Amino acid sequence: MMGSSDYWTRGVFTRSTLCILIVLQTAAAQQGFSSIQCCADTNFTDSTTNISWATDDNWYPDKLTCQGITQHIDNTTLSVKTRVFNSSFATKWCYNLTTRKDQDYLIRGTFRAGDLQKAPQSRIFDVLIDVTSIAQVNSSDDAVVEGIFRTTMDYMNFCLLKEQGDPYLSKLELRPLSSNYLKEKASTVLKLTHRIDVGNTGTAIRYPYDPYDKIWRPQPDDVHSTDATESSVLNISIIPTSTVLPPTQVLQTALTHPERLEFLHNDLDTGYYTYNLYIYFFEHNESVQAGDRVFNIYINNEKQQEVDILSAGSNQRTVDLNFKANGVLNLTLAKTNGSQLGPICNAYEILQVRPQLHGTTQEDVNIIMDVKDNLLVENQDNKVLRSWYGDPCLPLPWNGLFCTSIDGSSVITKLNLSYKNLQGSLPPSILKMRHLRELNMSNNRFTGVVPAFPASSILTSLDLSHNNLKGKVPESLASLQQLTTLSFGCNQHMSRELPGNLNRSKLDTDNGTCNRRRSSNTSKGIIIGTVTGGILFVVVAGVFCYCFYKKKVMTRGKFDRGNSMTKNAIYSIRSMDDISIRSINILNFSLENIETATQQYKTLIGEGGFGSVYRGTLTDGQEVAVKVRSATSTQGTREFNNELNLLSAIRHENLVPLLGYCYEKDQQILVYPFMSNGSLQDRLYGEAARRKTLDWPTRLSIALGAARGLTYLHTFSGRCVIHRDVKSSNILMDQSMSAKVADFGFSKYAPQEGDSAASLEVRGTAGYLDPEYYSTQHLTAKSDVFSFGVVLLEIISGREPLNVQRPRNEWSLVEWAKPYIRNSRIDEIVDPSIKGAYHAEAMWRVVEVALHCIETFSAYRPSMVDIVRELEDALIIENNASEYLKSMDSLGGSYRFSIERTIIIPPTPTPTETETSPILSQPAPPQPR
Numbered sequence: 001m002m003g004s005s006d007y008w009t010r011g012v013f014t015r016s017t018l019c020i021l022i023v024l025q026t027a028a029a030q031q032g033f034s035s036i037q038c039c040a041d042t043n044f045t046d047s048t049t050n051i052s053w054a055t056d057d058n059w060y061p062d063k064l065t066c067q068g069i070t071q072h073i074d075n076t077t078l079s080v081k082t083r084v085f086n087s088s089f090a091t092k093w094c095y096n097l098t099t100r101k102d103q104d105y106l107i108r109g110t111f112r113a114g115d116l117q118k119a120p121q122s123r124i125f126d127v128l129i130d131v132t133s134i135a136q137v138n139s140s141d142d143a144v145v146e147g148i149f150r151t152t153m154d155y156m157n158f159c160l161l162k163e164q165g166d167p168y169l170s171k172l173e174l175r176p177l178s179s180n181y182l183k184e185k186a187s188t189v190l191k192l193t194h195r196i197d198v199g200n201t202g203t204a205i206r207y208p209y210d211p212y213d214k215i216w217r218p219q220p221d222d223v224h225s226t227d228a229t230e231s232s233v234l235n236i237s238i239i240p241t242s243t244v245l246p247p248t249q250v251l252q253t254a255l256t257h258p259e260r261l262e263f264l265h266n267d268l269d270t271g272y273y274t275y276n277l278y279i280y281f282f283e284h285n286e287s288v289q290a291g292d293r294v295f296n297i298y299i300n301n302e303k304q305q306e307v308d309i310l311s312a313g314s315n316q317r318t319v320d321l322n323f324k325a326n327g328v329l330n331l332t333l334a335k336t337n338g339s340q341l342g343p344i345c346n347a348y349e350i351l352q353v354r355p356q357l358h359g360t361t362q363e364d365v366n367i368i369m370d371v372k373d374n375l376l377v378e379n380q381d382n383k384v385l386r387s388w389y390g391d392p393c394l395p396l397p398w399n400g401l402f403c404t405s406i407d408g409s410s411v412i413t414k415l416n417l418s419y420k421n422l423q424g425s426l427p428p429s430i431l432k433m434r435h436l437r438e439l440n441m442s443n444n445r446f447t448g449v450v451p452a453f454p455a456s457s458i459l460t461s462l463d464l465s466h467n468n469l470k471g472k473v474p475e476s477l478a479s480l481q482q483l484t485t486l487s488f489g490c491n492q493h494m495s496r497e498l499p500g501n502l503n504r505s506k507l508d509t510d511n512g513t514c515n516r517r518r519s520s521n522t523s524k525g526i527i528i529g530t531v532t533g534g535i536l537f538v539v540v541a542g543v544f545c546y547c548f549y550k551k552k553v554m555t556r557g558k559f560d561r562g563n564s565m566t567k568n569a570i571y572s573i574r575s576m577d578d579i580s581i582r583s584i585n586i587l588n589f590s591l592e593n594i595e596t597a598t599q600q601y602k603t604l605i606g607e608g609g610f611g612s613v614y615r616g617t618l619t620d621g622q623e624v625a626v627k628v629r630s631a632t633s634t635q636g637t638r639e640f641n642n643e644l645n646l647l648s649a650i651r652h653e654n655l656v657p658l659l660g661y662c663y664e665k666d667q668q669i670l671v672y673p674f675m676s677n678g679s680l681q682d683r684l685y686g687e688a689a690r691r692k693t694l695d696w697p698t699r700l701s702i703a704l705g706a707a708r709g710l711t712y713l714h715t716f717s718g719r720c721v722i723h724r725d726v727k728s729s730n731i732l733m734d735q736s737m738s739a740k741v742a743d744f745g746f747s748k749y750a751p752q753e754g755d756s757a758a759s760l761e762v763r764g765t766a767g768y769l770d771p772e773y774y775s776t777q778h779l780t781a782k783s784d785v786f787s788f789g790v791v792l793l794e795i796i797s798g799r800e801p802l803n804v805q806r807p808r809n810e811w812s813l814v815e816w817a818k819p820y821i822r823n824s825r826i827d828e829i830v831d832p833s834i835k836g837a838y839h840a841e842a843m844w845r846v847v848e849v850a851l852h853c854i855e856t857f858s859a860y861r862p863s864m865v866d867i868v869r870e871l872e873d874a875l876i877i878e879n880n881a882s883e884y885l886k887s888m889d890s891l892g893g894s895y896r897f898s899i900e901r902t903i904i905i906p907p908t909p910t911p912t913e914t915e916t917s918p919i920l921s922q923p924a925p926p927q928p929r
């Protein structure tokens, strides 16, 4: 390979040797390339590059959704095709490509929007390398997305995740790379921001000149200082070193300037991302000596290093720098005082660094793929199976799957394929899934016998009822130690006999009879949770709300009189496919309804984010909380409607749902169900806390519920909804103490390009405010994470986030708790009322998560998904410990709660943390509520 040390150990090569080498390389290099032209009719070879292109028939044979796109670039008309992915059942589409394990690759997706651009609403989707998102594509632009990653398997998945409208793809290119980008440990994925051939005014340079088919684009005019001089040399002779250089054609052109070269990129992603910058220098002037041309590199006004290209005995040099930036890069090369000549620059690459996420455990992936293949044999056109692409659990679980995280990787815990119109035999491999707790294959047309159960299975619930299975329940069922529910009735040809050696004492079974109500899905307090949010949930919620409200509207008399109209109502449901997110109904109440329900606003229960909250009762007896927007915070009709659309679509078991609204006489009123168990704040240190201490396991499960609710928001419909006011008083508990996050009054979609900054003035509550958001006004989901970290500290310590009654150094909970945590002295911050009543390791898990959440720099904070995983683990540890201790107790052992254990956490990586938290330095940040 060009420039690799094998070739270059012998010193200087002549020009002719160099040329020969280049030719030799290109002949052999196309190996390992995968080039896919979506919707192409046949495989073909591109005459300008000699690259062989394949159709995507292997993945998507259907040509119905192909769109021909004509583009005019300069004087040539380009005709390309784009595949539009439009199944109503899937949210993710993937191309599974064969790779070599542990090899670095470049992958490039080309998204030609063509006429799609003209649609009134743009299409938005995420581009994923396996489960790591590297970019968001918006149909208002043509886009090329390139990522660099290292494989962990002998295949990889390139996926598109729907956010708004149908995703599309024109071309996909996979190229093996030499490993100089990802260094030795590759826990990151790089996203190409720019790869620029400085001084080139012609066309882009790629394969065969670049053996890895990196595309070196000519420099856009607006990027550099205008008075720089272009320099080009025809013949170049490189004095080699071991670094990998851009192709000769790229080094042949450069820009020089007697004083300084300035490259300004205003188009970097907003948000504090880390970047790798590679700058390539090659001395064009053979008469220049070491010391003649010396310059400094500045990034965003910070000096990085001094460069003298010739100082190491070579005439070329690669400088590799890291920097953090938010939107803008100013790369300046400035001559030093003693230098004769000004700087030169030949090429540079800007790569954004993103952490590589880990997918589902390989074992589960292999099994579920086998299950899928097995099921597909008899169910070729099954829409659910056809929507199973890429990773089974991430970023959203496949339809029918539920996952949890164990030791940092996702596993499948539940498979519910009931009512999926499946036939054929039950795939025997299903039961091999080591973490599968619930399996529901009921209400299909499965035939054949029930496969044997492996003894390792931890299945707790099995439903095979309403199929056409035959034979007996296998003897091996008796080996399922944890099985508590079993249904196999309504299988005409199946014996009702259960294995003789089965322990029936704790088993709830239908005994194979067919008179039991359908779908008895008892999930008995199974704490291993499910990151819901997949289509399945939305569809189910949609159906539920539809039936529920339709019934209400039709049967309730007085209450809805004159106003019995539902918003976005759908009146005919042909199939499950037709129900989309938007179809969830909310009621439109009249002002009179509201006044009756609240008895003329009799009981004020809170002052919320945008006005007052009153308690009320609907005519059907349902208790509600009615939020009346104050006159000062009311918004226009359009905004209110937009907000209603958003709020009505957000449905999750851990979010307080919107029941209805009233918009009359300029009054904007929202109606929510009343949460009988009050707020977390009240339970931690309010009135309710004085009556009864909230125990640690309950605190933990409330935190987990709230985290799940926020995760749903952050991944809502693929697009991120940011709560903006996460705090313990916004975490409510229903009658079963299940946490529900409330008050999306401030919620906003994460800002995207083109959003005006003015609409996003800093909101939030003192004590919970993310210092980075406060200082930059740049809102991201990580601001919610910070606030959630404060909530975690509250459940640990039972203290309020800000209390100026305390000694000065204890005003801010965050600032007070941090040093104790860093010194592993958590006992001193734990709420005295739960002392000794927690498992130390569970507590530590929560403390560690909290500490990461409140990192000053958002980039170091975990995502809500990570937090959910950690809290799930903590709760499992805590519950197992309580079970264990209870059993010890019943054996007469002494009842100890806390198993003391010291865990030393390493200091967190905060290299440049500034101690100026706005929470402290400015005691009263704007307090909108």
Ligand SMILES: *[C@@H]1O[C@H](CO)[C@@H](O)[C@H](O)[C@H]1NC(C)=O
Binding pocket: 047, 048, 049, 050, 208
């Ligand atoms: C493409 O391949 C053909 C035959 O192998 C060869 O004649 C031609 O020069 C090649 N073109 C390029 C651009 O490499």
Ligand SMILES: *[C@@H]1O[C@H](CO)[C@@H](O)[C@H](O)[C@H]1NC(C)=O
Binding pocket: 042, 043, 053, 054, 055, 058
């Ligand atoms: C096109 O190329 C792909 C991948 O190289 C191959 O699998 C497929 O069989 C080819 N199709 C035809 C019609 O030659």
Ligand SMILES: *[C@@H]1O[C@H](CO)[C@@H](O)[C@H](O)[C@H]1NC(C)=O
Binding pocket: 074, 075
């Ligand atoms: C396009 O065509 C016009 C006139 O035919 C010509 O002047 C111009 O140079 C062409 N541009 C390119 C990029 O070929």
Ligand SMILES: *[C@@H]1O[C@H](CO)[C@@H](O)[C@H](O)[C@H]1NC(C)=O
Binding pocket: 262, 264, 298, 300, 301, 302, 330, 331, 332
């Ligand atoms: C870019 O950085 C250089 C060096 O720090 C500085 O002199 C120059 O003003 C900056 N340019 C812009 C547009 O900010």
Ligand SMILES: *[C@@H]1O[C@H](CO)[C@@H](O)[C@H](O)[C@H]1NC(C)=O
Binding pocket: 096, 097, 098, 155, 157, 369, 389, 390, 391
């Ligand atoms: C991808 O394809 C390979 C082989 O072609 C197969 O073994 C693997 O299971 C597939 N994986 C996924 C996630 O589709």
Ligand SMILES: *[C@@H]1O[C@H](CO)[C@@H](O)[C@H](O)[C@H]1NC(C)=O
Binding pocket: 509, 510, 511, 513
């Ligand atoms: C199943 O049979 C057991 C005894 O064999 C009985 O106790 C149980 O009530 C039966 N369950 C149902 C649902 O009929």
